[in-house]
Amino acid sequence: xxxxxxxxxxxxxxxxxxxxxxxxxxxxxxxxxxxxxxxxxxxxxxxxxxxxxxxxxxxxxxxxxxxxxxxxxxxxxxxxxxxxxxxxxxxxxxxxxxxxxxxxxxxxxxxxxxxxxxxxxxxxxxxx
Numbered sequence: 001x002x003x004x005x006x007x008x009x010x011x012x013x014x015x016x017x018x019x020x021x022x023x024x025x026x027x028x029x030x031x032x033x034x035x036x037x038x039x040x041x042x043x044x045x046x047x048x049x050x051x052x053x054x055x056x057x058x059x060x061x062x063x064x065x066x067x068x069x070x071x072x073x074x075x076x077x078x079x080x081x082x083x084x085x086x087x088x089x090x091x092x093x094x095x096x097x098x099x100x101x102x103x104x105x106x107x108x109x110x111x112x113x114x115x116x117x118x119x120x121x122x123x124x125x126x127x128x
Contacts, residue, residue: 001027001028001031001070001071002068002069002070002071003024003027003068003069003071004066004067004068004069005063005064005065005066005067005068005069006065007065009065010064010065014064014065015062015063015064016062016063016064016067018057018059021057021059021089021097021099022055022057022099024069024071024087024089025055025057025071025087025099025101026052027071028071028072028073028087029073029085029087029101029103032073032085033050036124038120038124043105044108046117047107047108047109048105048106048107048108048114049105049106049108050083050103050104050105050106051103051104051106052101052102052103052104053082053102053103053104054101054102055099055100055101056099056100056101057097057098057099057100058097058098058099059096059097060095060096060097060098061091061094061095061096062096063089063091063096067091068091069089069090069091069096070089070090070091071087071088071089072087072088072089072090073085073086073087073088074086075124076100078116078120078121078124079116080115080116081104081105081106081113081114081115081116082102082103082104082105082113083102083103083105083116084100084101084102084103085100085101085103086098086099086100086101087099087100087101
């Protein structure tokens with residue numbers, strides 16, 4: 001997925017704001033889940049949702065206005081009520097940001113973690 005940096009993405013240093021990188025991480029994660037067939041509409045129909053439990057982000061290089069960023073994602077772990085996803089943000093093949101996010105699958109009525117359905121596993125390829 002590609003995203004072009006817009007003026008609203010910048011902070012007072014004219015660099016992409018750290019909170020915007022989180023938005024990019026969530027955007028590519030949701031798009032990837034939709035492609036896998038386990039996105040928002042599917043799981044909301046089950047009264048379930050994925051929610052973020054933890055983000056870890058390493059910033060290597062800044063992005064600026066007009067940069068075209070490539071967002072790549074892979075699933076590192078997918079079991080029980082937990083999924084771990086890695087997102088890499090690049091510009092012209094150069095790594096700017098690497099984020100690792102732990103997602104928890106919850107029941108929307110109880111807001112408690114629940115095991116993901118076994119059939120979800122068929123949609124996911126774990127990449128190392």
